[in-house]
Structures are given as structure tokens and as C-alpha cells.
Amino acid sequence: MIEQKVPKLNRYFEEQIAMCNQRSKKLLDDERTDEAAFEKVKANVYDIFRTILSVAVKTSKGDPDAVRRFFVQKTEQILSSWVTAYDKAKQHNDTVKMCLEQIKLDTIGEIKENFAKTWEGAE
């Protein structure tokens, strides 16, 4: 049921963003600025996918399959460009960029898994 899945996913994104912000604040208080920025990066990734979900819902006019297709397609597109960015960084031995891209890849992986679980699981 799309009426249950979408709010559940929105709650998941909001909770993750809140947790990232909390951890970021804690890390900042602990004088770990770069690691605090990593949490902000994660929060931004969740926020991007929250937006994608809301666009998917708006454009698909209540069709759950269309929502899933839109969300999965966008996720794969973004994932592919981030994999390229990571590979490029690795090729140039850019440890700093690699670390940031790895965080984005880990987060998108988690989002993919959660989306699949929520979308398929509720059916």
C-alpha cells in the first residue's frame, strides 16, 4: 500500500537526517570537524533521496509501480556517477576524495536496501 510505504520511507529519511545531525553536533563538540562534516555529507545524501521520493510520488499519480521505477532508476543513475567519481579518485590516489565518495556509496547502499525492504516487504 503506497499510503503506508511512502510515510514509512519519509520517516526513515527524517530519522536518519536527524541522527546524522546529532552525531555531527557531537563530533563538532568533540573537536572532530572533518568527521562532523562526514555526517553532514551523509545527511545530504538522505535529503537528496527524500526529495527524489517526493518527486517520484508527485509524478506517478498514485501508481506504486511508477514510484518504484522512478526511485530505482534515479538511484541507479546517481550510484553510477558516484562509483565513477570514486574510481577516478582511486585512480589518482586521492585519499581525501575517496573517503568522501565511500561515505556517499555506503549511504546510498543503505538507502537502496531500506527502500527495497520497505517497498517489497509491505506488499
Place this chain on the structure above:
Amino acid sequence: MTEAEAIRLFKCLSDKSRLQILKSLAIEDMYVERLAERLGITAPTVSFHLKKLADAGAVSSYKSQYYMMYSLKKDIFETSILEILQEESDEAEVQEQRDAEYRQKVVDAFFEYGKLKAIPTQRKKERIVLEVIAQAFEYDRIYTEREVNIIIADFHDDFCTIRRDMVGEQLLDRDARGYWRIKP
């Protein structure tokens, strides 16, 4: 140690995780996974911090069997803060450093792994970008237009605009024989 080096080092040290890495390395040389385990942070995060510490001149690395070992660059830490403060910096040197930093910032923003991401719209920034590209040309050599295009295309697809702007900025000159790099 120059002012810029001191600032980079101090900025780098103002992070708890990095300080803890240095504290660990003060005991003995270590590899990434060992530091990660010891400090309770992930290995990629440790690598990230080590790169920053290496750039600031605080650590060095060497290969030992299968591991890349990291060690504290003790000579850096033997410099007293008073010595750094007493180091004189003349205004021209400071200005030169500022210019170099600005230049580096522009280069970092517009180039990624040697490729030009976009042609800057601001003339001052474009000049810097074109100067970087000009370094790919040798002095005292005549290039055909095709050769010029191929060299520029290594940086950006829009070689026509860049070639024209390099002539406009007097980095390259041309006549019937071809193009050449102008000496500053």
C-alpha cells in the same frame, strides 16, 4: 617554517582524531588498520586524516612488507612555537603567498585530475586557468593549429575558445607558420 606552512600545520592539528593519531605514532610507527582499531574509527577515515597530516608535513610513510607504515616527523615537532612566531615575514613575501594561495584555489576549483571542469567566466580566473594550460606548450617551438587543438583538448573539449583566448591573453602568438608560446 613559513607562515603558510605553520598555518597549515596548526589547522591540521586542531582536530581531536588527528591529535590522537599523532599520539599513537609518537609511541611507534603504525599502519592504517592498526590505528583504526586503536582509535575506534574506520580505516578510510584514518587514511583521510593521515593524508591531511602528510600534506601538513606532520607524518611520513614507508612500505614494510605488505603494510604502508606511518611515522611521526619528529623534526617538525621539535620546532618551538616561539621560533615560528619570531620568524620574520616581509610584506612582499606575504603578498606573494596570498597570490599563490588564490591561484591554487582557482586551480583546485576548476581542474579535476588535470582536466578543466569549466571555463571560468571571470577574466582573472580564466587567465590563471589559461596559464596552467600554457605550461603544456614548450617555448621556442612552432605548433600547427592541429597540434594546439590536441594539446588543449587534453584539458577541455572546447579547444577553439581556449585557443582563441590564449592568443587574446598573449600566452600564445601566431602567424602563417603556426602558434608558439610567448615568453613572459
